[in-house]
Amino acid sequence: MPEPEGPPRRRIVVVGDVVTDVLAVLAAPLATGSDTRADVRQTGGGQAANTAAWLGWEGGDVTLVAAIGADEAGQARVDELAAAGVRCAVRRCPDAPTGTVIVLVHDGERSMITDRGANLKLEPADVDAALAAAPDATHLHLSGYTLLDRASRAAGRHALAAARRHGLTTSVDAASAEPLRQVGAAAFLQWVRGVDLLLANADEAAALTGTALLPDRPSSAVARARALRGIARHVVLKRAGEGAVWAEPTGVVTEQPAQRVPVVDATGAGDAFAAGLLAAWVTGAEPAEALRRAGELGAIAVSTVGARPPLPRT
Numbered sequence: 001m002p003e004p005e006g007p008p009r010r011r012i013v014v015v016g017d018v019v020t021d022v023l024a025v026l027a028a029p030l031a032t033g034s035d036t037r038a039d040v041r042q043t044g045g046g047q048a049a050n051t052a053a054w055l056g057w058e059g060g061d062v063t064l065v066a067a068i069g070a071d072e073a074g075q076a077r078v079d080e081l082a083a084a085g086v087r088c089a090v091r092r093c094p095d096a097p098t099g100t101v102i103v104l105v106h107d108g109e110r111s112m113i114t115d116r117g118a119n120l121k122l123e124p125a126d127v128d129a130a131l132a133a134a135p136d137a138t139h140l141h142l143s144g145y146t147l148l149d150r151a152s153r154a155a156g157r158h159a160l161a162a163a164r165r166h167g168l169t170t171s172v173d174a175a176s177a178e179p180l181r182q183v184g185a186a187a188f189l190q191w192v193r194g195v196d197l198l199l200a201n202a203d204e205a206a207a208l209t210g211t212a213l214l215p216d217r218p219s220s221a222v223a224r225a226r227a228l229r230g231i232a233r234h235v236v237l238k239r240a241g242e243g244a245v246w247a248e249p250t251g252v253v254t255e256q257p258a259q260r261v262p263v264v265d266a267t268g269a270g271d272a273f274a275a276g277l278l279a280a281w282v283t284g285a286e287p288a289e290a291l292r293r294a295g296e297l298g299a300i301a302v303s304t305v306g307a308r309p310p311l312p313r314t
Helices: 047-057 072-083 117-121 124-132 150-165 177-183 185-192 202-209 218-228 269-281 287-302
Strands: 011-015 019-026 038-045 061-069 086-093 099-106 109-115 137-143 169-173 197-201 234-238 244-247 253-256
Touching: 011 047, 011 124, 011 150, 019 072, 038 047, 038 072, 047 061, 047 072, 047 086, 047 137, 047 269, 061 072, 061 117, 061 124, 072 086, 086 117, 086 124, 099 117, 117 150, 124 150, 137 150, 137 269, 150 169, 150 185, 169 269, 177 185, 177 202, 185 202, 197 202, 197 269, 202 218, 202 234, 218 234, 218 244, 218 253, 234 269, 234 287, 244 287, 253 287, 269 287
Parallel strands: 011 061, 011 137, 019 099, 061 086, 137 169, 169 197, 197 234
Antiparallel strands: 019 038, 099 109, 234 244, 244 253
16 A cells, blocks of 8 residues: 655755854853954854755755855865755856855854855856756745845846746745845835745844834734734844734735754844745645744754754754
């Protein structure tokens, strides 16, 4: 008698950055102009690559579209992703190095110093080639960093348009508050208008709506989510230790509390959250279930140093 079939598998195409994270977990607050002890290590990073790695760790079918340098660092990043189960549609650029981010972590918070390197070389043709090679794809997820820099913006905008032409659903992660403020909320919202799902954290939501999001006012998160719902069909606001909010096209709002775990390093937690959310949503999960699964991966991520899954799942 045949085994019962599980949920249908759905390939997700993730578009965006691959970088090397130089991660420094500080023993004390940064002593400007002097020395601060730290545990320093190199790991794979990049918002899109991290999300793809967590999707692969969840056992999903995932393709990453990106650009790296023709260097040892780029090859190491591809090898890591392939080992995590990610299909890499990655172009090697001989005229630019693989991107690098210096991540300073202290007391669970992190600050990032970024050199996007070859990520700026991503082109619309890279997206087209990946979609042509993935006829089983049903969803495209775009890292907002691709839109936030002029050099890669055309590829990001093309990715959303091409996904719609191919009949794929789409999602965008707003990426980072300070670059959002630099390009302007109006421009970014115009670029992502019409996506099926928009993800943002509290600071990014504040940058996009023009008002502060108060962490002790859950109603503020609901208001921001509903305000952004005019841009995207579904909006999810990540509120770190305060949980998450999902606003549906009907106006129904689902709130999910955060899982309480010790925070070791928040690097990549939002990317893990996005992976859990997408893995559930593309197979038809309701918002409450998708948020629950997103929260589970986010909790694992903040309990682990670095932006990637701790160990391959067996």
